[in-house]
Amino acid sequence: xxxxxxxxxxxxxxxxxxxxxxxxxxxxxxxxxxxxxxxxxxxxxxxxxxxxxxxxxxxxxxxxxxxxxxxxxxxxxxxxxxxxxxxxxxxxxxxxxxxxxxxx
Numbered sequence: 865x866x867x868x869x870x871x872x873x874x875x876x877x878x879x880x881x882x883x884x885x886x887x888x889x890x891x892x893x894x895x896x897x898x899x900x901x902x903x904x905x906x907x908x909x910x911x912x913x914x915x916x917x918x919x920x921x922x923x924x925x926x927x928x929x930x931x932x933x934x935x936x937x938x939x940x941x942x943x944x945x946x947x948x949x950x951x952x953x954x955x956x957x958x959x960x961x962x963x964x965x966x967x968x
Contacts, residue, residue, distance in 0.1 A: 893951020896944050900935070912956050919953035 897905075904910055917925070926945060929935050940948070 892947045893954075896940065896948045897951060900940055900944075900948070903936075904934075912952075915956050916958050917952075917956065918958060919949050922949050922952040922956075 905912055907913075926949070930939060
């Protein structure tokens, strides 16, 4: 019984240590959105609430904005765009996002 408790405790600690990594990634995406997108996309102007797009569709939308020169220079790095895409897919993605996550 003591062994089970130790394993549960160790598993809980490992999970707790891993959780901040995921929340930081989500926080990064939200911060990037705030810095790069919120000038045009906010609750009063071009809200995203009703959009439920896959990560691939969000990438198409961002690529189109880049192509049509709707983003301010300097453009975000590929890494920042990737973090933003992850956040958009998680926050404004389809209800079942599991198939899209498997494609990454």
